[in-house]
Amino acid sequence: MAKIKTIFVCNSCGYESAKWLGKCPACNEWNSFYEEKLAKNSDGSFSEGKKTKSAKPSKLNSVEGKEAVRTSTGVGELDRVLGGGIVKGSLVLLRR
Ligand SMILES: [Zn+2]
Structure with missing residues (x-):
């Protein structure tokens, strides 16, 4: 997510300030x-918020699921729970 910075701009002369001012120091x-x-x-x-690219939604049936590379843990029961083994690049927390 993009970080948002808020600035205050004078409607009259375009003076920018980090905080709201009651009176513009540039044009009074x-x-x-x-x-x-x-x-x-x-x-x-920084760019204006309205100009930022918005993510395009895509149809669920057009999203292809990549076949994950799974590595067998050597424990049959655990492999089954994980769907065939540990997915490459993933982290599995085990607790007993
Ligand atoms: Zn001003």
Whole structure:
């Protein structure tokens, strides 16, 4: 999930501030600040939240399940519980 940064922008002159100000220090306008949310990109820069890409939903029957590489644990009972063995790259917590 993208991190969201909130800034306040003067409606009159575009002055940006990290906190809400009653009076703009740049153009001396009162109550001109509005809240703007910026989404943090992976490269550390910020872009306007509305411009961020939204994930496209895909139909369930169009999603192909990849066959997992399973490694036998050597314990038949455990292999059966795990569906044939431990999946490569996965972590299984065992407790008795
Ligand atoms: Zn201003």
